[in-house]
Amino acid sequence: xxxxxxxxxxxxxxxxxxxxxxxxxxxxxxxxxxxxxxxxxxxxxxxxxxxxxxxxxxxxxxxxxxxxxxxxxxxxxxxxxxxxxxxxxxxxxxxxxxxxxxxxxxxxxxxxxxxxxxxxxxxxxxxxxxxxxxxxxxxxxxxxxxxxxxxxxxxxxxxxxxxxxxxx
Numbered sequence: 419x420x421x422x423x424x425x426x427x428x429x430x431x432x433x434x435x436x437x438x439x440x441x442x443x444x445x446x447x448x449x450x451x452x453x454x455x456x457x458x459x460x461x462x463x464x465x466x467x468x469x470x471x472x473x474x475x476x477x478x479x480x481x482x483x484x485x486x487x488x489x490x491x492x493x494x495x496x497x498x499x500x501x502x503x504x505x506x507x508x509x510x511x512x513x514x515x516x517x518x519x520x521x522x523x524x525x526x527x528x529x530x531x532x533x534x535x536x537x538x539x540x541x542x543x544x545x546x547x548x549x550x551x552x553x554x555x556x557x558x559x560x561x562x563x564x565x566x567x568x569x570x571x572x573x574x575x576x577x578x579x580x581x582x583x584x585x586x
Contacts, residue, residue, distance in 0.1 A: 546569075554573075556568065
C-alpha cells in the first residue's frame with residue numbers, strides 16, 4: 419500500500435502523525451505476536467506434561483499399593499459388611515491392666531491381607547481417656563462433657579491425668 423492510500427483509509431490523518439508512527443522505535447516494540455503465541459503454547463505444553471506426570475504417579479502408587487491407597491478405596495459399600503467377612507470376626511477376651519488404665523481386646527478380624535483388632539481402653543478415677551487426634555487444649559466436649567473448658571484446665575481442676583488413646 420502506498421502512503422496516500424493508508425492516509426485516506428484513516429480518514430485523512432495528518433502526515434506528521436503517520437511519519438512519527440512509521441519511524442523505528444526500539445523502546446516501543448515489546449514482543450511480536452508470533453513470540454507471544456509461542457510462549458503461550460509452551461506454557462500449555464508444560465502444564466499438560468506436569469498434570470499427566472501427577473496422574474501417572476498417582477496411578478502407579480495405587481497399583482503398587484503404596485501408602486495403603488488400595489485399602490482406602492477398597493470398600494465400595496462403606497459400612498455394609500459382607501456375610502463372608504462377618505464370619506471371620508472372632509470375639510476375644512484378652513485384657514491388660516496398667517497403672518491407672520486397662521485395655522481389653524473385644525473382637526478381631528483377620529484375612530490374607532488385613533488384620534483389625536477392636537480394643538476398649540478405660541481409665542480409673544484418676545485417669546481420663548482422650549482420643550489421640552485431640553490435644554490438651556481441645557474442649558471437654560470431645561469426650562462427652564458439657565462446656566467449652568480446655569481438657570488441660572479440666573484435668574488440673576479435677577486432679578486427673580489425660581491418657582491419649584488411638585481411635586479408629
